[in-house]
């Protein structure tokens with residue numbers, strides 16, 4: 001018997017979503033993505049401009065740093081690296097543009113002290129430790145916050161404070177130098193102590209300006225390891241000219257030029273960019 005062809009059944013009714021519902025769903029998804037991205041973003045600069053006497057030191061600068069990210073900033077002299085750090089820390093107010101921390105904290109509305117207490121620590125190029133105090137005392141002073149020097153040094157440390165100081169000493173490779181006067185440390189060790197003094201204040205974001213200038217090769221390599229350890233628990237922005245050091249950091253690199261981002265990506269990507277070679281690396 002010949003098999004009868006199977007008759008196709010009635011087509012399944014296809015209910016297309018109402019265009020309005022589709023639009024709402026898309027909007028919802030976009031918002032969720034934006035909110036997620038916002039939560040993951042620690043520092044957000046967009047369209048930031050700052051002029052000094054008509055000269056644009058920062059020109060429509062945009063930079064996004066994720067939570068837990070370490071970023072290296074490179075660029076020729078006068079590219080705007082220091083001014084960018086000044087804007088983030090509230091030392092300089094931008095003429096225009098957005099600067100947000102932790103999603104919705106508008107840093108342009110806060111002064112330097114408020115920004116520091118929000119959790120942004122800055123290390124300048126020259127170490128500014130208390131030379132006449134020992135390593136341990138320098139760290140205790142930084143832990144103390146608003147306490148006076150006298151009461152900070154007389155104050156009996158709590159178990160938590162002692163543990164925190166031990167951890168910082170270990171991170172900064174200064175455990176066996178804890179009773180040495182800061183004046184007697186090498187240049188590199190002073191830099192590490194100052195990084196330790198910043199860590200004592202528990203910053204969520206650490207800005208570090210040319211940390212390895214003047215360091216020996218061994219200290220430079222150790223500093224890269226030290227910063228990588230620190231970046232396991234906080235975000236770090238490092239401004240540096242030493243390309244060997246930047247390579248050892250092994251992080252995303254942003255090259256600034258004339259106040260804007262010229263190139264961004266891996267060090268290999270950025271250093272192969274002909275524009276970066278022309279204005280910076282080739283010089």
Ligand SMILES: Nc1ncnc2c1ncn2[C@@H]1O[C@H](COP(=O)(O)OP(=O)(O)OP(=O)(O)O)[C@@H](O)[C@H]1O
Nearest residue numbers: 052053056057075076077078079080081082083084
């Ligand atoms: N307070 C100021 N008044 C006038 N001009 C300034 C001021 N601060 C910075 N500039 C200018 O803005 C430009 C950017 O300077 P900035 O110090 O930010 O560059 P940089 O990338 O940090 O350079 P370097 O690598 O030399 O430290 C420079 O031309 C500088 O002269």
